[in-house]
Amino acid sequence: MYQLIVRAKKDSDALKAMARVFYPDWNLRISTLKGARGINEIRKNLEDMVDELLYNIILVGREDAKFLVLEDEFPENVVFFMVDKKRIRNARIITLSRCFERARAIIRNSAQWQENAYVFSHKDAPFVKYSIPAYDLFLGLGEGYERMLEILLGTGYKCTLFVRGFGGTHETYCGPSLVAKIKIPDTGKVKVLSKEEAECLEIKEEDLVSSNRDIVQMHERIS
Incomplete structure (x- = not known):
């Protein structure tokens, strides 16, 4: 591999x-x-x-x-x-x-922003690029995530990108903009550490799929 x-x-x-x-x-x-x-x-x-x-x-x-x-x-x-x-x-x-x-x-652990979609590529100046093995990237899709962010931040961002770091700290992005840092511990209360004003972008799941098709196929070939 x-x-x-x-x-x-x-x-x-x-x-x-x-x-x-x-x-x-x-x-x-x-x-x-x-x-x-x-x-x-x-x-x-x-x-x-x-x-x-x-x-x-x-x-x-x-x-x-x-x-x-x-x-x-x-x-x-x-x-x-x-x-x-x-x-x-x-x-x-x-x-x-x-x-x-x-x-x-x-x-x-890398992502670009291209044409209204996250592209999980480490090439060409990604807005997220971490070389820390303990970190993870994941998408917040669906009404559950939207509702959670509306409660925590006052804005129901759709299709957010989370970067889970140390101590349960989650960087939260809408498009390429960092909108919040949220501490989500294994046990205990969720806490908003910081938040920023940012445009609530419409990110379509079908655009995510089409924009990442080549990258997903690459991982499939290698696996």
């Missing part, structure tokens, strides 16, 4: 050690860019290596940060992520594991 790509063999050796310790049953594919350094060479090698049936995660160290500009040239199943070390091989395997988990989180 995953291909991890790094620039050089010594970097891939570090990832293989990480995989043996933390992901022994995952059958991770670990590949290298054959030591390529120039951005055109990196681009060409990636074009040959990216697999449409896998999530492809490219890990780069600080010395290769310039390659991050290639992110939006590649399809939705490709994620670039920087490890905060000069080189990948310099990071401890627990650090590499955390970076892998954060890169994976970006795939499911």
